[in-house]
Amino acid sequence: xxxxxxxxxxxxxxxxxxxxxxxxxxxxxxxxxxxxxxxxxxxxxxxxxxxxxxxxxxxxxxxxxxxxxxxxxxxxxxxxxxxxxxxxxxxxxxxxxxxxxxxxxxxxxxxxxxxxxxxxxxxxxxxxxxxxxxxxxxxxxxxxxxxxxxxxxxxxxxxxxxxxxxxxxxxxxxxxxxxxxxxxxxxxxxxxxxxxxxxxxxxxxxxxxxxxxxxxxxxxxxxxxxxxxxxxxxxxxxxxxxxxxxxxxxxxxxxxxxxxxxxxxxxxxxxxxxxxxxxxxxxxxxxxxxxxxxxxxxxxxxxxxxxxxxxxxxxxxxxxxxxxxxxxxxxxxxxxxxxxxxxxxxxxxxxxxxxxxxxxxxxxxxxxxxxx
Amino acid sequence: xxxxxxxxxxxxxxxxxxxxxxxxxxxxxxxxxxxxxxxxxxxxxxxxxxxxxxxxxxxxxxxxxxxxxxxxxxxxxxxxxxxxxxxxxxxxxxxxxxxxxxxxxxxxxxxxxxxxxxxxxxxxxxxxxxxxxxxxxxxxxxxxxxxxxxxxxxxxxxxxxxxxxxxxxxxxxxxxxxxxxxxxxxxxxxxxxxxxxxxxxxxxxxxxxxxxxxxxxxxxxxxxxxxxxxxxxxxxxxxxxxxxxxxxxxxxx
Amino acid sequence: xxxxxxxxxxxxxxxxxxxxxxxxxxxxxxxxxxxxxxxxxxxxxxxxxxxxxxxxxxxxxxxxxxxxxxxxxxxxxxxxxxxxxxxxxxxxxxxxxxxxxxxxxxxxxxxxxxxxxxxxxxxxxxxxxxxxxxxxxxxxxxxxxxxxxxxxxxxxxxxxxxxxxxxxxxxxxxxxxxxxxxxxxxxxxxxxxxxxxxxxxxxxxxxxxxxxxxxxxxxxxxxxxxxxxxxxxxxxxxxxxxxxxxxxxxxxxxxxxxxxxxxxxxxxxxxxxxxxxxxxxxxxxxxxxxxxxxxxxxxxxxxxxxxxxxxxxxxxxxxxxxxxxxxxxxxxxxxxxxxxxxxxxxxxxxxxxxxxxxxxxxxxxxxxxx
Numbered sequence: 001x002x003x004x005x006x007x008x009x010x011x012x013x014x015x016x017x018x019x020x021x022x023x024x025x026x027x028x029x030x031x032x033x034x035x036x037x038x039x040x041x042x043x044x045x046x047x048x049x050x051x052x053x054x055x056x057x058x059x060x061x062x063x064x065x066x067x068x069x070x071x072x073x074x075x076x077x078x079x080x081x082x083x084x085x086x087x088x089x090x091x092x093x094x095x096x097x098x099x100x101x102x103x104x105x106x107x108x109x110x111x112x113x114x115x116x117x118x119x120x121x122x123x124x125x126x127x128x129x130x131x132x133x134x135x136x137x138x139x140x141x142x143x144x145x146x147x148x149x150x151x152x153x154x155x156x157x158x159x160x161x162x163x164x165x166x167x168x169x170x171x172x173x174x175x176x177x178x179x180x181x182x183x184x185x186x187x188x189x190x191x192x193x194x195x196x197x198x199x200x201x202x203x204x205x206x207x208x209x210x211x212x213x214x215x216x217x218x219x220x221x222x223x224x225x226x227x228x229x230x231x232x233x234x235x236x237x238x239x240x241x242x243x244x245x246x247x248x249x250x251x252x253x254x255x256x257x258x259x260x261x262x263x264x265x266x267x268x269x270x271x272x273x274x275x276x277x278x279x280x281x282x283x284x285x286x287x288x289x290x291x292x293x294x295x296x297x298x299x300x301x302x303x304x305x306x307x308x309x310x311x312x313x314x315x316x317x318x319x320x321x322x323x324x325x326x327x328x329x330x331x332x333x334x335x336x337x338x339x340x341x342x343x344x345x346x347x348x349x350x351x352x353x354x355x356x357x358x359x360x361x362x363x364x365x366x367x368x369x370x371x372x
Numbered sequence: 373x374x375x376x377x378x379x380x381x382x383x384x385x386x387x388x389x390x391x392x393x394x395x396x397x398x399x400x401x402x403x404x405x406x407x408x409x410x411x412x413x414x415x416x417x418x419x420x421x422x423x424x425x426x427x428x429x430x431x432x433x434x435x436x437x438x439x440x441x442x443x444x445x446x447x448x449x450x451x452x453x454x455x456x457x458x459x460x461x462x463x464x465x466x467x468x469x470x471x472x473x474x475x476x477x478x479x480x481x482x483x484x485x486x487x488x489x490x491x492x493x494x495x496x497x498x499x500x501x502x503x504x505x506x507x508x509x510x511x512x513x514x515x516x517x518x519x520x521x522x523x524x525x526x527x528x529x530x531x532x533x534x535x536x537x538x539x540x541x542x543x544x545x546x547x548x549x550x551x552x553x554x555x556x557x558x559x560x561x562x563x564x565x566x567x568x569x570x571x572x573x574x575x576x577x578x579x580x581x582x583x584x585x586x587x588x589x590x591x592x593x594x595x596x597x598x599x600x601x602x603x604x605x606x607x608x609x610x611x612x613x614x615x616x617x618x619x620x621x622x623x624x625x
Numbered sequence: 626x627x628x629x630x631x632x633x634x635x636x637x638x639x640x641x642x643x644x645x646x647x648x649x650x651x652x653x654x655x656x657x658x659x660x661x662x663x664x665x666x667x668x669x670x671x672x673x674x675x676x677x678x679x680x681x682x683x684x685x686x687x688x689x690x691x692x693x694x695x696x697x698x699x700x701x702x703x704x705x706x707x708x709x710x711x712x713x714x715x716x717x718x719x720x721x722x723x724x725x726x727x728x729x730x731x732x733x734x735x736x737x738x739x740x741x742x743x744x745x746x747x748x749x750x751x752x753x754x755x756x757x758x759x760x761x762x763x764x765x766x767x768x769x770x771x772x773x774x775x776x777x778x779x780x781x782x783x784x785x786x787x788x789x790x791x792x793x794x795x796x797x798x799x800x801x802x803x804x805x806x807x808x809x810x811x812x813x814x815x816x817x818x819x820x821x822x823x824x825x826x827x828x829x830x831x832x833x834x835x836x837x838x839x840x841x842x843x844x845x846x847x848x849x850x851x852x853x854x855x856x857x858x859x860x861x862x863x864x865x866x867x868x869x870x871x872x873x874x875x876x877x878x879x880x881x882x883x884x885x886x887x888x889x890x891x892x893x894x895x896x897x898x899x900x901x902x903x904x905x906x907x908x909x910x911x912x913x914x915x916x917x918x919x920x921x922x923x924x925x926x927x928x929x930x931x932x933x934x935x936x937x938x939x940x941x942x943x944x945x946x947x948x949x950x951x952x953x954x955x956x957x958x959x960x961x962x963x964x965x966x967x968x969x970x971x972x973x974x975x976x977x978x979x980x981x982x983x984x985x986x987x988x989x990x991x992x993x994x995x
Contacts, residue, residue: 036461036464036465163474163477164477166466166474167474167477170460170461170464170471170474171455171474173423173426173428173455174453174455175477176426176427176428177426177427177428177448177451177453177455178448178449178475178477178478178530179445179446179448179449179478180477180478221465224465225465225466225467225510225512226465226466227464227465227466227470230465
């Protein structure tokens with residue numbers, strides 16, 4: 001406890017906590033839109049593609065201020081998204097292939113550049129490879145200021161364009177039809193995603209930053225049906241995970257921040273998937289259990305009759321699973337079928353159920369009664 | 373006497389996908405105040421016609437005029453649009469009321485937020501389509517017919533003089549269909565114009581008073597009584613006999 | 626070239642070839658990003674296998690580590706099947722989690738030289754050839770070379786043996802099922818092949834560059850050909866050519882071999898993207914322009930045909946009014962009119978009014994009928 005208080009008082013650590021949590025907040029908010037637009041993996045490509053930009057910016061300015069590196073990172077990140085867009089719309093290559101190419105080539109070039117500057121005489125390149133997995137402990141006051149400004153700009157734009165982003169995400173055709181400049185706005189969203197991704201370079205690292213965009217949104221979606229609340233929850237989830245990751249990795253210098261943050265996030269996603277309000281798997285299973293009541297023999301008889309008239313001519317029967325589907329999603333039909341056989345209305349051959357002559361006329365009578 | 377320009381005038385509209393024509397040289401006039409059905413077989417370009425007018429597709433040639441003025445981003449704002457129900461993700465985290473409110477998102481600039489007038493307009497549209505009880509439902513909980521009514525309500529709050537609807541009755545039950553037709557009639561009484569893609573040839577004469585028969589090119593258009601002839605229908609649908617067995621004139625209400 | 630350099634080059638080419646085989650099918654099956662996920666998560670497999678069998682490169686360890694690829698795909702499937710997240714998010718949640726676990730285990734548990742963070746993301750071809758295969762006191766060259774050659778032969782043999790199954794299951798899963806080929810068996814077979822290859826290539830190119838080796842050559846090949854056989858051959862060829870070019874660049878700039886190969890692959894892709902005779906952007910641009918002109922000629926013919934009933938001299942048929950009615954520029958209208966006239970499709974009734982020739986009329990009728 002005492003160490004923890006000490007830890008909170010530590011000036012450096014406060015910076016680290018604040019910076020990483022803030023990245024989580026911004027990542028969660030913006031990631032919500034990426035998630036809903038099914039662009040989750042775009043963040044993955046962008047974050048890998050920032051690596052050559054980081055190294056090039058370092059080579060150009062010979063400094064490793066986070067602001068400088070973020071400019072380079074955003075440059076190659078945007079270039080990668082442009083490449084994907086061109087290949088996707090202009091060639092027979094599918095989007096996933098275009099993304100794979102962009103991710104691999106940009107990252108590969110980044111690795112090449114990184115290996116080249118390792119041979120340079122300047123000593124200041126040391127630690128540039130920390131950008132792969134992130135090292136939050138390296139955050140200083142000025143870095144945090146840059147992060148606060150960049151993140152603040154992203155969030156302000158998000159709020160200003162709230163209705164625009166919402167409508168082009170939900171129904172781009174309608175948005176265009178009502179006079180919104182959808183293409184420009186879509187470019188805007190991608191730019192915001194790039195901006196958010198480059199924020200996480202130093203603390204979370206280029207490989208895992210995409211999780212900061214996807215996971216908070218995936219968790220938040222399970223708790224609400226409102227976009228605004230979803231963004232708020234995602235921001236909280238992202239912020240909390242960021243802070244937790246930074247805190248844990250601060251205890252040991254050999255612990256990289258990115259992986260810890262991602263594991264915390266994953267745990268929150270799993271909890272949300274199971275327990276999320278209304279949508280959660282646990283509630284789903286319970287509802288299913290309750291609704292899986294025994295099917296009424298008459299209903300099953302009617303379903304079998306309908307099946308047979310639909311497949312008239314083919315006298316073969318229908319397996320139990322097909323009967324169950326005909327009756328309704330998850331009813332138990334076994335006992336009802338057994339009862340029908342006992343009454344001489346249905347029969348089974350090699351697991352296939354069919355109506356007897358008597359059963360068929362009974363089914364017809366039932367159908368007539370229901371109609372009348 | 374000054375003649376009123378037609379609500380919609382399409383001249384020589386040709387739309388192609390690469391070098392495959394989807395619409396060939398279509399000339400169509402939709403007079404102000406009519407309910408016009410667009411009828412034709414699958415792949416006839418009905419949706420394309422709507423999308424081209426809305427500026428969602430780039431035509432290879434031709435021009436579109438809305439109330440006598442060339443269609444552009446500004447003119448398009450005067451059109452209410454009901455897209456196909458399947459064009460969006462219904463699992464999106466939003467409520468019925470929110471979706472309807474999107475019909476007014478294009479009013480005002482960056483700083484304007486929804487005000488009480490917008491809220492009242494949305495509530496009224498929801499009441500018109502009988503959805504006020506479901507206003508705060510999440511949209512994934514709606515049936516097909518309810519989704520269609522949400523889209524209609526969203527178009528209503530656009531407060532337009534011309535409405536383009538892409539299969540508004542698709543997946544709708546009979547009762548809902550009747551109430552939606554009543555909404556269209558009310559729009560007509562208010563002097564507005566509706567152009568709707570319609571699939572059911574049996575109900576077309578009852579629901580609409582004008583018709584455009586389309587099969588890549590425009591076969592015929594005009595008042596139901598003259599244009600909806602057996603001869604024109606045969607030309608539109610070709611050998612693929614449509615589901616009208618009795619002459620359409622006798623089924624007209 | 627020294628013998629060491631030759632060994633590095635041979636290893637690089639073998640890695641490329643081994644990766645191209647599963648890669649070609651992954652691209653066709655639109656699993657590029659699944660391959661990305663697998664290439665990340667085999668790291669965890671390697672760490673776990675290493676804890677059990679601390680013999681790097683041992684076949685058992687390779688196989689054990691590869692199971693993580695199958696686990697990844699199962700995990701993605703499971704997430705997708707809950708219906709709560711879509712496929713892209715399912716991939717984007719699964720692989721960072723498993724990858725993070727791997728990285729964390731490395732930094733916490735092992736202090737082994739083979740598994741440091743540096744190796745994780747880029748591997749080292751030069752370093753990897755220092756691991757020699759020795760049998761009974763005699764050296765037989767770099768171990769990685771033998772390992773990757775083995776994996777390449779295995780991949781190639783499997784692809785040849787199951788060519789029909791892979792092909793049918795990729796293009797028509799329903800047909801495959803009726804022919805008794807299990808699409809999911811083919812799917813997981815390919816996943817396992819991908820994982821084994823990724824694990825095998827781990828120490829030479831690292832776990833992330835391997836996705837480039839798998840995806841970029843086939844995507845490039847896809848831009849060059851529509852024939853499956855030629856596509857597979859080209860994927861191999863482009864992979865090996867990139868290895869050759871990349872090796873040369875790495876030697877020149879004294880940089881990472883894997884990174885240089887990625888660079889060459891990327892450059893090849895961009896060149897092909899621009900200049901491919903069938904699918905390239907330049908060819909496509911020309912084709913679109915040509916199509917626009919051809920289409921416009923047909924359109925003019927149809928336009929005149931549609932309005933012939935109105936009599937010969939209406940606005941619609943006036944040469945000067947094409948602009949207003951078809952929305953064409955004056956220049957474009959003139960060009961199209963002249964072209965149609967030269968082809969004998971239209972004629973001038975007098976200087977300003979246009980009419981169809983009998984040839985043009987027949988063409989219009991055909992166009993409208995079909």
